[in-house]
Amino acid sequence: MSETIVIAEMNNNAIHPSTAELVAAAGALGSEPTLIVPCTDASAADGATSWNGISNIIAAKSSAFENYDAAGWASALDAVMPQGTIITGTSPQSKDLAARIAGHRGMPVVQDVVKIDGNQVTSPVYSGKAMQTVSLGGASVISVRSNVFSPVQEGGENNVSVVDTTGNIATSVQEFMERASKRLDVSEANIIISGGRGMGSPENFSHLEAVADTIGAAVGASRAAVDTWEAIPHSMQVGQTGKTVNPNLYIAVGISGAIQHLAGMRSSRYIVAINKDADAPIFKHADYGIVATWEEALPVLHNKLQTMME
Amino acid sequence: MPNIIVLVKQVPDTNAKILVSGESVDLSAVKMVMSPYDEFALETALQHKEAAGGEVTALTVGGPGAEKILKDAKAMGVDHIVRVETSSSMDTNALQTVLKQAITNLGAEVVYCGKSAADTGAGSTGPGVAARLGWASASNITAATFDGGVSVMTPGNGGNVKLSVPLPAVISCDKGNLKVRKANIKGIMQAKKATVDVHTIESPISTVTVVNQSLPPAKPAGKSYQGGDAAAEVAQLLRDEANLL
Numbered sequence: 001m002s003e004t005i006v007i008a009e010m011n012n013n014a015i016h017p018s019t020a021e022l023v024a025a026a027g028a029l030g031s032e033p034t035l036i037v038p039c040t041d042a043s044a045a046d047g048a049t050s051w052n053g054i055s056n057i058i059a060a061k062s063s064a065f066e067n068y069d070a071a072g073w074a075s076a077l078d079a080v081m082p083q084g085t086i087i088t089g090t091s092p093q094s095k096d097l098a099a100r101i102a103g104h105r106g107m108p109v110v111q112d113v114v115k116i117d118g119n120q121v122t123s124p125v126y127s128g129k130a131m132q133t134v135s136l137g138g139a140s141v142i143s144v145r146s147n148v149f150s151p152v153q154e155g156g157e158n159n160v161s162v163v164d165t166t167g168n169i170a171t172s173v174q175e176f177m178e179r180a181s182k183r184l185d186v187s188e189a190n191i192i193i194s195g196g197r198g199m200g201s202p203e204n205f206s207h208l209e210a211v212a213d214t215i216g217a218a219v220g221a222s223r224a225a226v227d228t229w230e231a232i233p234h235s236m237q238v239g240q241t242g243k244t245v246n247p248n249l250y251i252a253v254g255i256s257g258a259i260q261h262l263a264g265m266r267s268s269r270y271i272v273a274i275n276k277d278a279d280a281p282i283f284k285h286a287d288y289g290i291v292a293t294w295e296e297a298l299p300v301l302h303n304k305l306q307t308m309m310e
Numbered sequence: 311m312p313n314i315i316v317l318v319k320q321v322p323d324t325n326a327k328i329l330v331s332g333e334s335v336d337l338s339a340v341k342m343v344m345s346p347y348d349e350f351a352l353e354t355a356l357q358h359k360e361a362a363g364g365e366v367t368a369l370t371v372g373g374p375g376a377e378k379i380l381k382d383a384k385a386m387g388v389d390h391i392v393r394v395e396t397s398s399s400m401d402t403n404a405l406q407t408v409l410k411q412a413i414t415n416l417g418a419e420v421v422y423c424g425k426s427a428a429d430t431g432a433g434s435t436g437p438g439v440a441a442r443l444g445w446a447s448a449s450n451i452t453a454a455t456f457d458g459g460v461s462v463m464t465p466g467n468g469g470n471v472k473l474s475v476p477l478p479a480v481i482s483c484d485k486g487n488l489k490v491r492k493a494n495i496k497g498i499m500q501a502k503k504a505t506v507d508v509h510t511i512e513s514p515i516s517t518v519t520v521v522n523q524s525l526p527p528a529k530p531a532g533k534s535y536q537g538g539d540a541a542a543e544v545a546q547l548l549r550d551e552a553n554l555l
């Protein structure tokens with residue numbers, strides 16, 4: 001395999017820990033990558049100086065990285081990245097960037113990779129109902145899902161070269177709108193607890209929120225919940241026409257497990273289902289299935305988690 | 311008045327069971343539909359026309375079978391329907407190069423597409439085509455207003471961001487609060503008579519090639535419990551067995 005480049009996942013001008021998994025993915029493709037850190041302040045790159053498995057780190061410093069603009073980020077990164085196969089994460093922004101950079105460089109892109117074997121990479125297709133393996137015939141851009149590769153460990157010693165770059169920003173920000181809730185969004189969270197129509201009313205989502213706040217989870221919802229109740233916004237919807245999530249733990253409460261809901265969450269590492277109907281399809285996908293009403297199960301769950309987290 | 315193009319793709323109905331025969335997915339018995347997010351793109355394109363004038367062209371790349379979704383788009387109110395004939399399976403570089411050429415040939419100020427197609431789930435087309443055209447792009451938008459350019463709402467910075475998108479641009483659409491219009495009888499009648507413009511465009515060689523398709527590995531059966539009290543045991547197992555929490 002030719003040269004590989006990992007574009008660090010960023011969060012508030014700091015390297016997101018999942019980047020260490022992307023470095024491991026580059027290793028699986030057969031080379032120690034150049035790690036590119038898009039930043040406004042080069043100290044952001046310090047987070048990776050002690051990682052193993054990296055050939056060198058480039059802190060790509062530019063005011064273009066203040067806010068996300070696909071054209072601006074792709075041009076600013078293109079100017080400082082070597083040629084080769086490029087690896088990104090799979091947050092909505094990272095997948096967008098992956099495709100934009102591939103377009104910029106006239107390369108193909110393969111998204112949502114969950115397995116790497118030589119130059120063959122595998123991704124879910126048809127909402128996870130099938131897997132597709134493709135062979136990369138040349139330099140490509142791939143986005144790699146989190147919780148697939150074990151992160152590289154500490155113990156290395158990498159130098160950071162700081163390179164100033166500029167991007168052609170196309171869009172302009174009119175306004176930032178705060179999220180109504182302080183909780184994580186389902187697309188960012190490593191634990192998600194979601195409610196469906198079985199919750200009975202939007203007020204009852206407060207029981208899910210209580211559990212979420214105990215374990216640092218995000219609260220999600222099925223489409224039936226979003227469509228039925230005004231108070232449950234579409235931003236919470238998981239599934240085919242909502243968000244695709246890939247957390248370590250997904251807790252489905254009062255959700256039947258329709259194929260379109262599964263499409264958005266079936267690749268979660270662990271799935272817990274609470275449903276009063278023992279025949280609900282969600283149980284076929286659950287690692288831990290509890291046949292009970294949420295009225296019975298959630299208070300017990302909440303209490304236990306509170307004791308465990310103390 | 312803007313020339314508006316909306317990219318639409320034919321995919322298996324999301325309710326369909328996916329079968330694999332040999333080394334590849336067998337879609338012969340599956341009902342094909344317009345990819346759900348493309349309907350939001352189509353609705354946004356039609357609203358753009360209603361606000362700013364111009365014409366809407368629905369564009370797809372695919373075989374003759376894909377003309378059904380073009381007729382569906384026509385019934386909903388687009389002005390023109392165009393299909394680009396494909397020879398074989400294409401990687402994203404080949405497909406997006408073809409789309410870039412088709413868009414250049416048709417001429418457009420703004421292109422809408424779904425945030426991802428229901429078959430690949432990739433979401434590469436909008437930003438990839440925009441890069442190849444050298445245009446602005448905004449992705450996963452949940453609302454749009456039309457004022458010379460386009461203002462969109464997109465997720466970002468831990469909340470939502472309202473962006474001004476200068477034209478020309480490619481904009482990919484999420485669901486948001488859009489209600490997609492239904493075709494009326496007049497539209498359906500017009501769609502029946504409409505002719506599809508068929509174009510042929512040379513595509514570059516694909517370097518990414520499909521090796522095989524398979525069903526996902528079956529998940530081992532999980533543990534099942536009766537009654538709410540079991541939730542305490544499950545919480546403990548999430549720590550002890552699953553190493554979570």
Ligand SMILES: Cc1cc2nc3c(=O)[nH]c(=O)nc-3n(C[C@H](O)[C@H](O)[C@H](O)COP(=O)(O)OP(=O)(O)OC[C@H]3O[C@@H](n4cnc5c(N)ncnc54)[C@H](O)[C@@H]3O)c2cc1C
Nearest residue numbers: 196197198222223224239240241242254256261276293294
């Ligand atoms: C094109 C298309 C796209 C779609 N996209 C999505 C999507 O993105 N996301 C999505 O979720 N759906 C989507 N759907 C809808 C999907 O088909 C289902 O209708 C939906 O997921 C059902 O939501 P639900 O499980 O909350 O409701 P239901 O199917 O009504 O299930 C409610 C469940 O709650 C249980 N229950 C009831 N009371 C209790 C109680 N007290 N305690 C415990 N359990 C209880 C019931 O046993 C039942 O299993 C889509 C459909 C289509 C056609």
